[in-house]
Amino acid sequence: MSSSNEKRALSPDPAVAAPVGEVAVSVVEAPVAKKAKIEDDGKTGEEVQTETQEVKIDARDARDHGIARVKAEFRVPKSDYTVTDTVPSRDNDDESELNGREDTSRRQKRERGQNKNRKFGKAHDVIRLCEAIKDGGVCSHGDQCKYEHDLSKYIASKPEDLSGTCPVYEAIGYCPAGVKCRWMYSHWSKESNKSLVDEAKKAAAGREMNRIDRSEQLLLQRKKFPTPKSDLILPYLESVKEDNIARNGGNGGVPMTNEERADNAATYIEAPIKPGEKKRLNYSHAKILSPLTTVGNLPFRRLCREFGANVTYSEMALALPLLQGTKPEWALPRTHTDEIGGFGVQIAAPKPWQAIKATEALVEYCEVSAGGLSEINLNCGCPIDLVYRSGAGSALLDAQTKMLRMLKGMNAVSGEVPITVKLRMGTRDKTPIAKKLVQRLVREGDVAAITLHGRSRQQRYTRLADWQYISETAQIARDTFHEVEDKNKDGPERAPVWFIGNGDCYSWKDWWDAVDNYNVDSVMIARGALIKPWIFEEIDAKQYLDKTATERLEMIKRFAHLGLEHWGSDEYGINNCRRFLCEFLSFSCRYVPVGILETLPPRLQDRPEKWKGRNELETLLGSGDYRDWIKISEMVLGPCHENFEFQPKHKSNAYEQG
Incomplete structure (x- = not known):
C-alpha cells in the first residue's frame, strides 16, 4: 500500500461514506469471540459468520494472546529481528550501535524494570547573559549583577542560529527569549539591539493563564x-x-x-x-x-x-x-x-x-x-x-x-x-x-x-x-x-x-x-x-x-512548536521541549497504523508482531528505541545540545518488539 499525504479514513462498514477529500477503505473487523470447537488435528471446526464474509477462527487466535495481527506484507521475518542486549548509554553511541543493533548473534535477555533515577542533561549558554537585557531591557542591579551585559560578546559565544523563522515569533508575534533565542536573527533588530514585535499578531494571540507571581x-x-x-x-x-x-x-x-x-x-x-x-x-x-x-x-x-x-x-x-x-x-x-x-x-x-x-x-x-x-x-x-x-x-x-x-x-x-x-x-x-x-x-x-x-x-x-x-x-x-x-x-x-x-x-x-x-x-x-x-x-x-507518516511528523512538529511557546526557544527551553517530546514519542511509537492491521478494531492491550511501515518514516515512527526518538526530535528541533541526555522510563520497552 503506497503512502499518501491524504488521510485514509477507514470505516468498518463499506457503506459508510468517507468525508469529502478522504478515501474510505473497507477493513474486515475481528469477529465476535465464540468458543471454538477443536478437532483432533488441532484445528478449528466452527465457522463464524460476519457481515462481510465467513471467517474461520483459529483456536490459537492471536487476538486472544494479546497480539495485534499485521498484514503479511508488513511483517518482519524473525530471521531479520535484531535484539538490543541492554539499553545503551548515549555516551558511547557508536559502540551501542555496533553491539546493540548490528550484532544479531547474541540473544541475551534485555534489562527490565524502571530507570528510577533518570537524568536529563541541562543545556546552558557558555556565557550567562543577564535576563533583564535579553530583549533590549535595562538591568536594575548595575555593577552588582553577576551576569554578562555585553550583548555583542554574548552573541559571539552563541552557536549558529537554527534555520528558519522562530516558531514562537510566528505564533504570538514576539519572542520572550529575545537574543537568547536559537532563531534570534529572524526577529532581532541589529540597529536598535531589540527584539521585533508584531503588534497585530501579539494582540490576536492567546496566552497562558493561572501564573502565580x-x-x-x-x-x-x-x-x-x-x-x-x-x-x-x-x-x-x-x-x-x-x-x-x-x-x-x-x-x-x-x-x-x-x-x-x-x-x-x-x-x-x-x-x-x-x-x-x-x-x-x-x-x-x-x-x-x-x-x-x-x-x-x-x-x-x-x-x-x-x-x-x-x-x-x-x-x-x-x-x-x-x-x-x-x-x-x-x-x-x-x-x-x-x-x-x-x-x-x-x-x-x-x-x-x-x-x-x-x-x-x-x-x-x-x-x-x-x-x-x-x-x-x-x-x-x-x-x-x-x-x-x-x-x-x-x-x-x-x-x-x-x-x-x-x-x-x-x-x-x-x-x-x-x-x-x-x-x-x-x-x-x-x-x-x-x-x-x-x-x-x-x-x-x-x-x-x-x-x-x-x-x-x-x-x-x-x-x-x-x-x-x-x-x-x-x-x-x-x-x-x-x-x-x-x-x-x-x-x-x-x-x-x-x-x-x-x-x-x-x-x-x-x-x-x-x-x-x-x-x-x-x-x-x-x-x-x-x-x-x-x-x-x-x-x-x-x-x-x-494518518500518513508525513501527517504524523507534522503533528510531532506541531507539538514541538507548542512546546517552544511554553518552555522557551532558548537552549534551555529547547532542551526541555526535546525531553518531553521524547516522553511523548515513547507512547506514540506504540501506534500501529490501521492501514496495515488485519483486524479492526485495534485493542489497547494488543501488541503487534515485528512490523515495517509503508515507508521508512513510518517504520521510524514505530520504533521503540529511544535513540530513534532522539533522531525524530532532531528532525523538528534541530541538533541536540552536547549536554542533552534522555533515559527512557523503563530499561526496556514495555513489550518486546523482536
Whole structure:
C-alpha cells in the first residue's frame, strides 16, 4: 500500500461514506469471540459468520494472546529481528550501535524494570547573559549583577542560529527569549539591539493563564496565605468526625446530644454558594482527556484540543507542595486560553486540611472569572506506591469517611468552582467498593461529576478494564440521584451528577460503545490519546483515520512548536521541549497504523508482531528505541545540545518488539 499525504479514513462498514477529500477503505473487523470447537488435528471446526464474509477462527487466535495481527506484507521475518542486549548509554553511541543493533548473534535477555533515577542533561549558554537585557531591557542591579551585559560578546559565544523563522515569533508575534533565542536573527533588530514585535499578531494571540507571581508564592512559602473559608469549615468537620467516632464507641468519648449537634452545626456558617448554585458542567458526550503524569503537559493538552478534545486536566498536583508555594507544583495548574471552558486541576492529598486549603489557594490564584479553572478534581484512584503509602490517591478508597470530609470541605471553599472526583473500583481485585461509595457520594451532593476507572489499585494497568462494573455503578449513581430528588422535591434544585467511565478506550468504536451501551455520560481517554492524539477526531468522524507518516511528523512538529511557546526557544527551553517530546514519542511509537492491521478494531492491550511501515518514516515512527526518538526530535528541533541526555522510563520497552 503506497503512502499518501491524504488521510485514509477507514470505516468498518463499506457503506459508510468517507468525508469529502478522504478515501474510505473497507477493513474486515475481528469477529465476535465464540468458543471454538477443536478437532483432533488441532484445528478449528466452527465457522463464524460476519457481515462481510465467513471467517474461520483459529483456536490459537492471536487476538486472544494479546497480539495485534499485521498484514503479511508488513511483517518482519524473525530471521531479520535484531535484539538490543541492554539499553545503551548515549555516551558511547557508536559502540551501542555496533553491539546493540548490528550484532544479531547474541540473544541475551534485555534489562527490565524502571530507570528510577533518570537524568536529563541541562543545556546552558557558555556565557550567562543577564535576563533583564535579553530583549533590549535595562538591568536594575548595575555593577552588582553577576551576569554578562555585553550583548555583542554574548552573541559571539552563541552557536549558529537554527534555520528558519522562530516558531514562537510566528505564533504570538514576539519572542520572550529575545537574543537568547536559537532563531534570534529572524526577529532581532541589529540597529536598535531589540527584539521585533508584531503588534497585530501579539494582540490576536492567546496566552497562558493561572501564573502565580512571586509575591503570592512568598505568601505561601512563609505560611502567610490567608485561608478564612478553610478556617471555618475545618473545625466543624473535625467536631463531626469526633462525634461520629464517639457514637461508634471509639476513643472512649461521649457522643453529643441532639441539641449539642444542632448547636455545633450552628457554629459553622455555610458557604454563600451552595453546591446546586455552582457553575454547571456539561459532560454529556464530552470528549475528555484524562490527567496524565509527565506527558499531560500544557503543549500536549493544546495538541489534543486542536484534535477536538472538549475537556482537559492538569497533571496531578500534590496539595502540600501547592500550599508550600513550590514553583514546579504551581506550574501544573497553568493553562492556556485554548482550554477555556473545560480545564480542571487535579489534586491529591492524604489529609482533609491539605485538600481544603489547597482548593482555597487554587481558587484564589487561578483566573476563575476568565475561565482558567472549570473544576477541581480530587484524585482517589492513583495506584502509585509513593502516593498510596502517604494516604492519598487510591488509599482514600479505604478511608471513605475521610474522603467525604475532604470533598465537603473542598466544596465549601471552592466558590463557584465545582468539585469532581476520580475513583478506581477498589484497592483489591476481589473486593470492589465503588458501588456503595458512589451511592454515598451522590447522596452527599458535594461532587458534580464522578469518574470511575474500571480497575482496582492492585491491578494497576494490567488486564482489561471491567466495563460491566462501570455500567452497573453508573446505573446506581443515576438511580440514587433520582431517589434523592424525589425525597427533596420541595428543596433546592440539585445539579446533575455526571458519570464518566475510564479504561481501555483506544478507538472511536470503544468510545461510542461505552456511551451507547454502558450507562456513562462520557469516557475519559488516557493512554489511547497518548498513543494517537487524533482519537478525538476519529470519535467525531466515527471512522478510523489512517494518518500518513508525513501527517504524523507534522503533528510531532506541531507539538514541538507548542512546546517552544511554553518552555522557551532558548537552549534551555529547547532542551526541555526535546525531553518531553521524547516522553511523548515513547507512547506514540506504540501506534500501529490501521492501514496495515488485519483486524479492526485495534485493542489497547494488543501488541503487534515485528512490523515495517509503508515507508521508512513510518517504520521510524514505530520504533521503540529511544535513540530513534532522539533522531525524530532532531528532525523538528534541530541538533541536540552536547549536554542533552534522555533515559527512557523503563530499561526496556514495555513489550518486546523482536
